[in-house]
Amino acid sequence: MxxxxxxxxxxxxxxxxxxxxxxxxxxxxxxxRSLxxxxxxxxxxxxYESIxxxxxxxxxxxVTRQQDFEAPKPIGRTRVLxxxxxxxxxxxxxxxRGSLPKDITYIAGGGEIYAQTxxxxxxxxxxxxxxSPEGSVHFPEIDLGKWLEVRREQHETHDYVKYVPRTFTERLTLVPATPADAGEWLALAQHPDVAAQSPELVVRDEAEAVERLGRRAASWDAWSLDQWTIRRTADDAFIGIGGLRRKELENGDHVWSLDYQLVPEMQGNGYTPEMVMAALQQVRLVDREARVRAMIRPRNVKSIEIAQEAGLQKVEERVDAAGNPIYLFQGWVRHLV
Ligand SMILES: NC(=O)c1ccc[n+]([C@@H]2O[C@H](COP(=O)([O-])OP(=O)(O)OC[C@H]3O[C@@H](n4cnc5c(N)ncnc54)[C@H](OP(=O)(O)O)[C@@H]3O)[C@@H](O)[C@H]2O)c1
Structure with a gap:
């Protein structure tokens, strides 16, 4: 949810x-109303009473402290708890929840409830x-060190702005990916070692990086989860990209696809499992009943280890578009570490 x-x-x-x-x-x-x-x-x-x-x-x-607060009886799909x-x-x-179409709960105020949530x-x-009117009730300060703007839709009297959180692990700052990161993403994708490892992930130019990152930001906006730009908190160094991307399946279901690319010089420091654990914690919050999967090449022993440690199991051996073998690892979110 x-x-x-x-x-x-x-x-x-x-x-x-x-x-x-x-x-x-x-x-x-x-x-x-429509959202x-x-x-x-x-x-x-x-x-509630002001409405x-x-x-x-x-x-x-x-939300009330009054133990005897009475809610009106439900009428059709209109309910009060x-x-x-x-x-x-x-x-x-x-x-x-019952059979609701979208798994979103909205926190709709006011000041006391915003502050506590x-x-x-x-x-x-x-x-x-x-x-800037006078008024007695305020929204809590939005700390831009913790929240990142992923969408802004401008109108004459107001803007619609969406923020999603930055995530902090022991050593990493995980920043939701947006077109602002295009330069670093492009350099990583074009690094000869990375390009050789994952030719299908190569990004041709900055315009393509911006376009792809626009899709990443749109997914953050829709699902509150997608890929991060991974930075080392101590010195803000760029480590790579990674996270979980939502993939719609033909049967109407969906899965979360785990993938990552690290700057070769940054590999071997245990940053990937640190990021993977954060991604799994995040998906457990927003989409607990889903599955996570990872496509891993047999020679990528380290990634197989990381997937297994996270609780993913090899369920299939396939070949990719180029005819190379690839393993499908999968697991239910609620069973993963
Ligand atoms: N601009 C916006 O988007 C927006 C949205 C919503 C509201 N608003 C405005 O915000 C104002 C209302 O905000 P507000 O801060 O005065 O009040 P509020 O947050 O709407 O409600 C406060 C009440 O919630 C209950 N409550 C708060 N914390 C609780 C807790 N931990 N446990 C149990 N109950 C708890 C208490 O109810 P009891 O007293 O019954 O115990 C408390 O009096 C209005 O001006 C409204 O128009 C603006």
Whole structure:
């Protein structure tokens, strides 16, 4: 389940004044409705009461400390559940989903609930409202050391901006891949050793790198997971690329494909397993019922070891497009380390 925080935030951080929102952007409200319809929406009791009615065709989880708070009876797909803390609300969303089309829970405010869930969100979907009104309720500061902008859609009165988190392991900073990384990606793909190892991954020029990275950023936007640009935290050195890419299968199912390319001089330091563990932790948060797979060449003994250590099992031996043998490793996310 992805946890996506959705908020309209003025340039000075204001999101509300008392119970009101000090602006009106019907287009933003329509967008909120279309994104959240059919999904779970978590909100504080004040926000719930300021809206004045259950949001139709959604399950609203109202967070309150009042033990006797009564939710109205469900009508069709319009339901209201009551939770007595944010963890309980998210647990309810995770376990009581039923047959929902998309596995996203939206955190819809207000200020108290945003503040308590910033470190639980897999993405921030922020409408930046181009005004600075007075108001008593604020959005928490978005720390750009922790969050990366992967999409910005500009409009006259507001921008739609999507942020996804940077991930930190013991030695690595894992930055969601975007076209900003094109230069380093291109140099890596064109490194003679890398090109010889994985000819199918060669990137011809900067334009192709930008185009491919645009797709990576779009996947981050959609799924809160994709490939990272891997950096060493100590000196910000570029180590390589890697992570999990979502692949749609012909039968309508999907898998997460594990792949990575490291700068040859950076290999042999244990950075790959460190990144792989972070990727598996991340997919466990956003898509627990899925499978992970990796295609590995028989001679790539180190990668086979890493896959096995992660809990992936060899399920098939195939040949690739060039007629070379390749192993398919696979495992269910919930069974991986
Ligand atoms: N611009 C936007 O996108 C946006 C979105 C949503 C809301 N807003 C605005 O935000 C304002 C409301 O925000 P707010 O910060 O005042 O209130 P809020 O976050 O909506 O709700 C606060 C209430 O949530 C409950 N609560 C909070 N933490 C809890 C916890 N750990 N355990 C159990 N219950 C907990 C408490 O309810 P009880 O008092 O019942 O115990 C608390 O009074 C309004 O102005 C609204 O218009 C703006």
């Amino acid at each position: 992805q946890i996506v925080t959705i908020a309209a935030v003025a340039q000075n951080g204001v999101i509300g004044d008392g119970l009101d929102i000090p602006w009106s952007i019907p287009e933003d409200w329509d967008r909120f 959240t319809t059919g999904n779970f929406v978590v909100m504080g009791r004040s926000t 004045g009615r259950p949001l139709p065709n959604r399950t609203t989880v109202v 009551v939770a007595h803390g944010v963890d309980e609300a998210l647990h309810m969303a995770r376990t009581a 910033m470190d639980k969100a897999n993405a921030l979907d922020i409408t930046v409202v181009k005004t």
